[in-house]
Structure formats: C-alpha cells, structure tokens
Amino acid sequence: MNLNTIREIKRPRSSDEIRHWQDGYAWLAGGTWLFSEPQIHTHTLIDLETLGWRAIASGPGGIEFAATCKIAELYAFHPPAEWKAGQLIGECCRAFLSSFKIWNEATIGGNIVMSLPAGPMISLTVALEGTYTLLPRDGEAREVRAADFVTGNHANVLERGELLRSIHIPGTALAKSFAFRRSELTHLGRSSVLLIGTRGEPVGGLLLTITAATVKPIQLTFDGIPTAAQLCNAIDAAIPESIYLDDVHGSPAHRRHLTYHYAEQIRQELGA
Numbered sequence: 104m105n106l107n108t109i110r111e112i113k114r115p116r117s118s119d120e121i122r123h124w125q126d127g128y129a130w131l132a133g134g135t136w137l138f139s140e141p142q143i144h145t146h147t148l149i150d151l152e153t154l155g156w157r158a159i160a161s162g163p164g165g166i167e168f169a170a171t172c173k174i175a176e177l178y179a180f181h182p183p184a185e186w187k188a189g190q191l192i193g194e195c196c197r198a199f200l201s202s203f204k205i206w207n208e209a210t211i212g213g214n215i216v217m218s219l220p221a222g223p224m225i226s227l228t229v230a231l232e233g234t235y236t237l238l239p240r241d242g243e244a245r246e247v248r249a250a251d252f253v254t255g256n257h258a259n260v261l262e263r264g265e266l267l268r269s270i271h272i273p274g275t276a277l278a279k280s281f282a283f284r285r286s287e288l289t290h291l292g293r294s295s296v297l298l299i300g301t302r303g304e305p306v307g308g309l310l311l312t313i314t315a316a317t318v319k320p321i322q323l324t325f326d327g328i329p330t331a332a333q334l335c336n337a338i339d340a341a342i343p344e345s346i347y348l349d350d351v352h353g354s355p356a357h358r359r360h361l362t363y364h365y366a367e368q369i370r371q372e373l374g375a
C-alpha cells in the first residue's frame with residue numbers, strides 16, 4: 104500500500120541519531136504491517152535496516168537475536184542439537200499466517216512490538232525465557248523479561264520512541280525438553296491457540312506458556328509435574344474468562360476449551 108502521508112524516510116547509521124522523538128515518527132522494520140493499512144498519523148519512517156545489526160549471535164550462554172532479524176533468517180538458523188528446545192524456532196516460524204512477504208521481510212522485533220495475541224515470536228521468546236533489551240530515546244538501555252513485555256492486545260511496555268534492540272534466549276532454556284500445541288481455524292491461518300511447555304531434565308519443573316488464546320501471554324511455573332487437577336486449578340486462577348480473545352479466528356469458549364485440552368496433553372507428554 105502507498106502511504107501517502109509519509110514525507111520523509113530517515114536511514115540512520117546509529118539509533119542515537121534519533122534523539123528527539125516526534126509525534127508522527129515510526130520505526131520501520133519489515134514494513135509488513137506498516138504498509139498493510141493506512142498510517143494517517145505517521146509522516147516519517149525511520150528505517151532500521153541501515154543500522155546493520157548482526158541478525159544472530161550464538162554462544163555457550165545462549166542466542167542473541169537482533170530485533171531486525173527476519174523470519175526467513177531465523178528459520179534458516181539451526182541451533183546446536185543439544186539445545187532440544189531450539190526446535191521451537193521452526194515451529195514458531197511456521198505459526199504465522201504467512202505469505203511470501205511476511206516470510207521474507209517481517210522481523211522478530213516487528214512481530215514482538217505489534218504485540219498481537221497470535222504473534223509467534225512472542226510465544227517463542229516467552230516460552231524460552233527470553234529477555235528483551237530496549238533502547239529509550241533518552242537514558243540507559245533497559246532489560247525486560249519477554250513474559251512481562253506484552254500487556255494486552257496490541258499493547259506493551261514500550262515508552263514513546265523506545266526501540267526494541269535485541270532478544271536474548273538463555274542456553275539453559277534451550278537445553279530443556281519441550282512440547283508444542285497449536286490450533287488454527289483455517290489451513291495455514293492465524294493461530295487461535297498456541298501452548299508451549301518446557302521442562303528441565305531429568306526432573307525439572309514444568310513451565311507452561313499460553314499464547315494466542317488470551318490477549319496477552321500467560322506463563323505458569325510448576326516445581327515438578329502437576330496433577331491434572333493442579334494444572335486445571337492453576338489455569339483457572341491465572342486466566343479469567345475476560346482475557347480469552349474473541350475474534351474471527353476463534354471464540355473465547357473455543358479457545359478456553361483447547362487451552363485446557365492442550366495443557367493436559369503437554370502435562371502428560373513432558374511428565375512421561
């Protein structure tokens with residue numbers, strides 16, 4: 104789509120060049136959402152591509168993804184085999200309602216900042232206990248747990264003009280066993296429910312991450328493997344009816360039903 108309100112595109116070499124944030128500015132990542140609908144309040148795009156951030160850096164402590172890492176680059180990256188939960192990268196890349204454009208241009212950071220319930224990069228990084236580095240326009244960089252970033256449907260903790268710089272995934276989370284469940288109403292459609300369980304070996308606790316079903320990610324931590332009743336009680340306590348999402352991709356009742364159903368499957372799979 105042509106954005107006919109845009110008067111300028113800035114191409115900074117460093118994010119520090121954008122000190123004084125103004126109304127009408129927008130960071131431009133892959134542009135798959137920005138160019139998909141009118142942006143009548145935006146007059147200046149600030150292209151993140153010219154920052155030249157290295158997409159992926161992997162070491163013994165974990166993986167660092169630049170916010171500008173594209174989904175295609177992420178999908179092509181294969182973490183070491185001993186990081187079993189690294190397979191979640193492929194699962195979550197395939198969890199987009201994806202087109203050629205989304206696959207090749209959308210970025211991890213753009214998806215996280217959109218903060219849509221069906222954002223698979225949110226599911227991935229929350230389940231893998233990620234930490235985001237945020238760059239405010241004035242002041243020091245700050246770190247936020249992925250689990251605390253999204254606060255509602257299309258809402259998050261970013262301050263005005265704040266930039267998501269990178270995502271750190273710890274090796275300890277990548278080394279865990281995992282179970283993945285996802286539902287979509289249409290073939291290759293948007294996720295209506297996406298649950299991920301991880302468990303440290305040999306007898307670690309269960310970490311259950313519930314996304315897409317709810318307006319924001321919900322994460323439940325158990326010391327060991329809960330009983331079926333304990334799991335149900337924990338979901339009851341954590342998810343009031345009001346935060347199950349209601350849209351064309353699934354009713355709250357449908358999403359609620361599948362949340363309990365998949366959670367029990369994950370409990371059994373990781374408890375086996």
Ligand SMILES: Cc1cc2nc3c(=O)[nH]c(=O)nc-3n(C[C@H](O)[C@H](O)[C@H](O)COP(=O)(O)OP(=O)(O)OC[C@H]3O[C@@H](n4cnc5c(N)ncnc54)[C@H](O)[C@@H]3O)c2cc1C
Nearest residue numbers: 130132133134135136137170200209210212213214222267
């Ligand atoms: C056909 C189609 C299917 C889609 N399917 C899905 C889907 O299944 N799930 C889903 O969640 N979304 C989906 N989307 C929405 C969107 O395209 C994706 O969320 C995509 O990942 C956004 O990434 P991007 O890099 O293109 O972001 P952009 O469009 O460039 O930016 C999105 C927003 O984030 C801001 N932004 C981007 N990067 C940063 C950063 N590093 N720091 C601060 N702000 C930033 C931008 O200013 C803008 O407000 C879909 C869109 C289309 C058109």
